[in-house]
Amino acid sequence: MDWKLEVVVVPVADVDRAKLFYGEQVGFVVDHDTRIGDEIRVVQLTPRGSACSIVLGTGVAEGVPGSVKGLQLVVSDIDAARAELVERGVDVSKVQHFDNGVQVEGRGGDWNSFLFFSDPDGNSWTVQECPAGS
Incomplete structure (x- = not known):
């Protein structure tokens, strides 16, 4: 099932x-x-x-506005995704990656390039680049 x-x-x-x-x-x-x-x-x-x-x-949600953190979207092109969000007026981070557990600016390797944004209430989103062919 x-x-x-x-x-x-x-x-x-x-x-x-x-x-x-x-x-x-x-x-x-x-x-x-x-x-x-x-x-x-x-x-x-x-x-x-x-x-x-x-x-x-x-009448559909019992949670506190802004309490949802870490929702994640996956895209094939992190740079294009960022450009689209910026063009649409979303306050989005620069492309970032993790290096030895530390978040730093710039692209990373496969599955290691991210963007971050929040909605007007503070619910937070992560956008992750999926490597080509995955």
């Missing part, structure tokens, strides 16, 4: 602000924005090419 992770709930303080950030700035696809009565709103967004989505909303 396969077990597939398909949705991660990301707690946010302002659903409209977060939808704009993830949809317009980060470039996730807005799958739907559904209201279920006055108390529940579900906004699902999916990173391009991903089988896993995030859900923002009211």
